[in-house]
Amino acid sequence: MNFKIIVSIFSMIAFLIISAYSSEINISNYHLHQRTLVAGDKVNVREKPSLKSKILTQLDTGKEVFVEIINPKVLTIGSQKGNWAYVDCFKTYDNGKKIKGWVFDYYLAYKYRFKKMTKWNYKKKLSQIVYVDDSWEYVFKKTGSFRLGKKVYIGSDENKKKGCKEWGAYKYGNSTCYFKGHMYKYLNLFWAKIPSHELGGNEYLTISRNRICVVFAEDIVCE
Numbered sequence: 001m002n003f004k005i006i007v008s009i010f011s012m013i014a015f016l017i018i019s020a021y022s023s024e025i026n027i028s029n030y031h032l033h034q035r036t037l038v039a040g041d042k043v044n045v046r047e048k049p050s051l052k053s054k055i056l057t058q059l060d061t062g063k064e065v066f067v068e069i070i071n072p073k074v075l076t077i078g079s080q081k082g083n084w085a086y087v088d089c090f091k092t093y094d095n096g097k098k099i100k101g102w103v104f105d106y107y108l109a110y111k112y113r114f115k116k117m118t119k120w121n122y123k124k125k126l127s128q129i130v131y132v133d134d135s136w137e138y139v140f141k142k143t144g145s146f147r148l149g150k151k152v153y154i155g156s157d158e159n160k161k162k163g164c165k166e167w168g169a170y171k172y173g174n175s176t177c178y179f180k181g182h183m184y185k186y187l188n189l190f191w192a193k194i195p196s197h198e199l200g201g202n203e204y205l206t207i208s209r210n211r212i213c214v215v216f217a218e219d220i221v222c223e
Contacts, residue, residue: 037204037215038063039187040107049084049102051077056101057091061188061206062215065089070105082106107187111200114184114191117144122212126205129214129221136214138192138205144183146192148203151176168196189215 038059046053049071059065069086085105092098120140129136137149152160152175164177171178181194181201192203204215213222 035064035066037061037109037189038065038103038107039109039189041188043103043107045087045089045099045101045103047101049086053102057089057099059089059103061208062204062213062220063089065103065108067105067108068100077104077106080104080106109186109189109191109204111191114186114189114193117183117185117190120144120146120183122207123223126212126214126223129223140183146181146183148179148181148192148194149176150179168194170196 038061041060043059044055045057045059046055048054065087067085067087071084071086074081074083082105084102085108086102087100087108089099089101120142122140124141125137125139127137129138134153135151137151139147139149152163155163157175160175160177161172164172167177167179169177169179179194179196181192181203184191184193188206190205191200192205193200194203197203206213206215206220208220208222211222213220
């Protein structure tokens, strides 16, 4: 085989390997200094990035963490690939000190990991989910698309309508903002992606004891 062809082939292989590696690192770096949700139950938070390290606490589906560091080395635990991520758990010890530690980030719900659902096999309607000053109602289709109505109780009708428009609602009526979107899934979490929201929004659901629950920043509210 011609020497120049051999060199070209090896150069191309090296380029592809480097590109893939760089892409993986860039994806990881994108999630630095970001809040994200846990997508597994009893996920261990360790003192050091090692399976032999002390377990500081455990986190369940829907719990929010803040990603501070991502170790660029990709590892395989069981059959799953991921990185060690150093996170703030938004929890404290009895002495008031924040609990921070390392988790295997396969269980962190980065948005690029969610896959679009083509079938919705759960309830067709989820209503009367009350949180702070709003009440929520989801109406699902079998294809995975949905309509979300957020009813706002505080403020004038004019301000509510203005707020709906700023949030990307396609319709407003009876103090309710209406949004359209599609369901995506990663492990134990459902992402109700709303295209009109920045980066698809941050509306998440999960299943607990056969009930659909809405995941909020500080709580999980079930039907």
